Amino acid sequence: MALGRAHSVAVTGVDGQLVEIEADIGRGLPAVHLVGLPDTALQEARDRIRAAVANSGEEWPDSKVILALSPATLPKVGSVYDLALVAAVLDAAKQVKRQRLRETVLLGELALDGRLRSVRGILPAVLAAKNAGWATVVVPVQSLPEAGLVGGVEVLGAHDLRAAIAWLREERDLEYPEPAQWVAQPVRADLSEVVGQVEARWAIEVAAAGAHHLMLTGPPGVGKTMLAQRLPGVLPPLTESESLEVTAIHSVAGLLPPERPLIDVPPFIAPHHTASVSALVGGGSGVAKPGAVSRAHRGVLFLDECAEIGTKVLEALRTPLEDGEVRIARRDGVARYPARFQLILAANPCPCAPAREADCVCAPTARRRYLGKLSGPLMDRVDLRVRMQAVATGAFIDDVGESTEDVRQRVAEARAAAGERWSDYGWRTNAEVPGPALRQKFRLARPALAPVERALRKGLITARGADRALRVAWTVSDLAGLDMPGPEQVVTALGFRDRSFQ
Amino acid sequence: MAWAYLSKVVQGPCPALSRLVEKVGPEEAARAVRERDLSEMLGERTVARAHVDTAAHDLELVAGMGGRLVTPDDDEWPQWRLLGFGNLSRSRDEGPPLALWVLGSRPVTELTDRAISIVGTRAASGYGEHVTAEISGDLAVDGWTIVSGAAFGVDGAAHRAALGVGGLTVAVLACGVDRAYPAGHARMLRQIAQNGAVISEYAPGTTPAKHRFLARNRLVASLSDGVVVVEAGWRSGARNTASWARKLGRPVMAVPGPVTSASSTGCNRMIREGEARLVANAGDVVEEAGPIGLREGLDVVRDLDALSGDALLVYEALPAVGARGVRELSELSGVAVEQVRAVLPLLEMEGFVGSDDTGWSRQK
Numbered sequence: 072m073a074l075g076r077a078h079s080v081a082v083t084g085v086d087g088q089l090v091e092i093e094a095d096i097g098r099g100l101p102a103v104h105l106v107g108l109p110d111t112a113l114q115e116a117r118d119r120i121r122a123a124v125a126n127s128g129e130e131w132p133d134s135k136v137i138l139a140l141s142p143a144t145l146p147k148v149g150s151v152y153d154l155a156l157v158a159a160v161l162d163a164a165k166q167v168k169r170q171r172l173r174e175t176v177l178l179g180e181l182a183l184d185g186r187l188r189s190v191r192g193i194l195p196a197v198l199a200a201k202n203a204g205w206a207t208v209v210v211p212v213q214s215l216p217e218a219g220l221v222g223g224v225e226v227l228g229a230h231d232l233r234a235a236i237a238w239l240r241e242e243r244d245l246e247y248p249e250p251a252q253w254v255a256q257p258v259r260a261d262l263s264e265v266v267g268q269v270e271a272r273w274a275i276e277v278a279a280a281g282a283h284h285l286m287l288t289g290p291p292g293v294g295k296t297m298l299a300q301r302l303p304g305v306l307p308p309l310t311e312s313e314s315l316e317v318t319a320i321h322s323v324a325g326l327l328p329p330e331r332p333l334i335d336v337p338p339f340i341a342p343h344h345t346a347s348v349s350a351l352v353g354g355g356s357g358v359a360k361p362g363a364v365s366r367a368h369r370g371v372l373f374l375d376e377c378a379e380i381g382t383k384v385l386e387a388l389r390t391p392l393e394d395g396e397v398r399i400a401r402r403d404g405v406a407r408y409p410a411r412f413q414l415i416l417a418a419n420p421c422p423c424a425p426a427r428e429a430d431c432v433c434a435p436t437a438r439r440r441y442l443g444k445l446s447g448p449l450m451d452r453v454d455l456r457v458r459m460q461a462v463a464t465g466a467f468i469d470d471v472g473e474s475t476e477d478v479r480q481r482v483a484e485a486r487a488a489a490g491e492r493w494s495d496y497g498w499r500t501n502a503e504v505p506g507p508a509l510r511q512k513f514r515l516a517r518p519a520l521a522p523v524e525r526a527l528r529k530g531l532i533t534a535r536g537a538d539r540a541l542r543v544a545w546t547v548s549d550l551a552g553l554d555m556p557g558p559e560q561v562v563t564a565l566g567f568r569d570r571s572f573q
Numbered sequence: 574m575a576w577a578y579l580s581k582v583v584q585g586p587c588p589a590l591s592r593l594v595e596k597v598g599p600e601e602a603a604r605a606v607r608e609r610d611l612s613e614m615l616g617e618r619t620v621a622r623a624h625v626d627t628a629a630h631d632l633e634l635v636a637g638m639g640g641r642l643v644t645p646d647d648d649e650w651p652q653w654r655l656l657g658f659g660n661l662s663r664s665r666d667e668g669p670p671l672a673l674w675v676l677g678s679r680p681v682t683e684l685t686d687r688a689i690s691i692v693g694t695r696a697a698s699g700y701g702e703h704v705t706a707e708i709s710g711d712l713a714v715d716g717w718t719i720v721s722g723a724a725f726g727v728d729g730a731a732h733r734a735a736l737g738v739g740g741l742t743v744a745v746l747a748c749g750v751d752r753a754y755p756a757g758h759a760r761m762l763r764q765i766a767q768n769g770a771v772i773s774e775y776a777p778g779t780t781p782a783k784h785r786f787l788a789r790n791r792l793v794a795s796l797s798d799g800v801v802v803v804e805a806g807w808r809s810g811a812r813n814t815a816s817w818a819r820k821l822g823r824p825v826m827a828v829p830g831p832v833t834s835a836s837s838t839g840c841n842r843m844i845r846e847g848e849a850r851l852v853a854n855a856g857d858v859v860e861e862a863g864p865i866g867l868r869e870g871l872d873v874v875r876d877l878d879a880l881s882g883d884a885l886l887v888y889e890a891l892p893a894v895g896a897r898g899v900r901e902l903s904e905l906s907g908v909a910v911e912q913v914r915a916v917l918p919l920l921e922m923e924g925f926v927g928s929d930d931t932g933w934s935r936q937k
Contacts, residue, residue: 085910089704171883267898267902269898269899269910270899270914272899273914289930290930420930427930427931428929428930428931458930459930460898460928460929460930460931460932461930470667483685520739521714521739522918522919522922524714524738524739525714525922527709527921529922530713531922551911558915559912559915560915561913562915562918562919563911563914563915563918564918565918565919565920565922566914566917568918570928
């Protein structure tokens with residue numbers, strides 16, 4: 072009658088929860104029983120760990136082994152528990168010392184020959200272990216760079232089961248993460264490469280400064296995609312905690328490049344317009360995996376040809392836009408993924424999309440229907456509407472615009488000003504400020520409001536459109552370094568209004 | 574002081590006293606009234622209250638409320654507006670006010686420079702209140718001052734709509750400005766004093782009375798460019814205001830209503846008898862009462878803010894045919910790019926320019 076214990080982490084969404092693994096070696100025919108809501112991959116761990124133990128030169132108990140994972144009601148998914156399961160069994164068999172085992176979280180999948188394999192979601196697991204107050208985490212050596220991003224906890228990497236067991240027996244040391252030494256950040260496309268398009272470039276600047284969602288329409292080849300790709304470069308780099316948030320999501324999605332595990336620049340995610348709802352917001356069987364909106368967390372989600380995207384898919388964006396996160400319920404539980412992204416929509420003005428709008432051959436109803444499906448609650452959240460103009464003359468072709476660096480400087484200043492102004496209210500950017508606050512608490516002076524009122528009276532904007540104009544006006548004034556928007560800023564903001572229903 | 578005294582004594586319009594003041598000055602007139610050294614007609618009018626001298630107290634009271642007494646000696650005296658009274662038959666009650674008690678910080682001349690009176694029945698229907706609010710709000714946004722009498726119904730709706738859009742509005746009372754009448758509009762009157770003015774020709778402490786309402790109506794008509802009657806019953810004070818406007822040569826406009834509606838009978842009748850022009854919205858009102866051609870021209874843009882100079886330059890820089898980008902416009906007009914961005918949507922809103930996929934172009 073022997074009892075062993077080890078610890079691992081269950082990751083649901085990007086939230087980790089400590090899992091205690093108990094092993095009981097009791098009387099009975101040799102067998103392994105696994106309890107505690109394991110999924111298929113975990114059921115198969117019984118065979119994996121037995122083989123791995125045998126192939127590492129250790130002895131598997133010749134008796135009945137019961138392995139229990141608690142909390143028992145939490146569904147356990149995947150192969151990350153292999154190492155901890157083995158440790159619990161060996162602990163029960165009194166083959167390892169308890170000293171280190173008691174204060175260590177073990178993560179990793181085992182190959183039959185005893186090698187430790189990397190799994191998804193190592194970063195959130197290490198974060199959870201650290202937050203739960205654990206001192207040491209052992210991870211597969213391939214995951215060491217990723218796990219090493221977390222400070223305040225000792226992270227060790229093991230090549231194989233043999234090394235891990237030897238370490239538990241205090242016979243040898245494991246590998247430490249190397250100090251951060253990453254390949255240089257890939258060179259981002261620069262804003263100065265965009266030819267002409269002064270107005271659209273300016274829109275990108277405003278969008279970056281206020282974190283406003285942006286819609287670009289214009290004939291094909293005018294540079295919509297090019298511009299959108301340059302937005303992340305203008306955005307301020309992620310803070311340390313933001314980087315970890317983003318990296319955790321990408322870790323769960325299994326998308327982290329091993330040579331550069333920390334994502335410290337805003338991600339740019341551009342799903343294809345045929346993407347399904349699950350691809351966009353996350354999903355899949357068992358436990359939901361993060362979708363494009365979550366991978367774009369703290370970055371940019373670019374939906375090119377958004378008029379071609381299915382209505383259902385577009386509507387699915389509403390909740391993440393509203394809440395800044397998605398909760399997806401699947402058979403094995405509800406996964407929560409943060410999804411606070413900046414949306415850029417791009418579309419042609421009509422299905423035929425000629426280079427010059429005058430050459431359009433679409434039927435009027437087709438034109439109406441094309442962008443019509445974008446109307447409604449989704450578009451209400453898009454503060455900036457920009458109609459890009461074809462470069463009509465060659466007059467400015469040799470003109471080199473401002474570089475990304477210059478614009479980023481201004482954006483950073485504007486964001487700092489906005490952050491300071493709203494800090495008491497918990498908003499970080501102008502885009503987050505709700506309409507009532509703009510109309511009441513931060514009401515502009517009468518002359519500044521006059522253009523908006525005039526536009527309202529003339530039916531050029533809706534009440535929500537007025538809110539959007541005010542919100543953008545704050546950003547324009549932040550960029551101009553003013554304390555408060557004046558009439559000029561409000562009128563400039565009105566230039567970004569929706570022109571579709573004139 | 575002398576003005577305040579005279580205002581208190583005479584209570585309302587008195588052309589004879591006005592003429593006397595004009596001739597000998599307020600101090601001398603005040604002395605004459607006090608010592609009953611007057612012609613018979615004037616004496617009859619003033620003798621009853623000649624001994625009531627609360628001028629100092631009245632001035633102090635009104636000053637305490639943030640108000641003042643505006644007299645023909647002041648620069649802000651709306652001389653131009655009140656000129657019309659000179660042509661009227663000089664009977665009792667048909668003269669200009671002796672002086673005006675004003676609550677509110679803006680000069681009266683500025684407030685009444687471009688003003689429309691909107692009046693109507695106190696028992697306004699839902700239709701009446703809606704139309705009032707629409708016309709009043711639209712006019713106020715366009716920079717017109719809304720003048721009315723602060724009564725319930727149409728008057729209140731007109732003031733409220735103007736206040737709601739942050740416009741200017743003037744309430745003319747039939748009692749002292751220290752009184753809130755009707756009491757239910759006390760809060761609204763305070764707001765009006767902040768965003769315009771509360772005006773009365775009656776000294777503080779004067780109570781409202783029927784004849785004072787009629788006299789007040791002549792001020793409502795005279796302080797504006799035109800009178801709009803939104804809803805009026807068969808016999809209504811609004812029709813009285815309208816007749817004052819006709820006497821003073823101001824355009825009278827009426828909003829028609831259902832022929833079955835009791836509260837529109839007055840309006841419908843005025844239209845039928847040719848006493849008033851039919852108006853349905855603020856645009857009609859401006860066409861009727863505003864300067865000729867105001868609906869065209871860049872003036873509207875000017876009224877919105879101080880962009881006129883740049884707006885004009887940018888507009889002029891646009892070619893008669895073809896489109897230009899913002900950058901080109903900036904270079905052609907010499908106006909900074911930021912400024913060009915700040916005027917183009919405004920010009921677009923007013924229909925002067927349009928934009929398509931090639932850039933901005935002239936529409937007019």
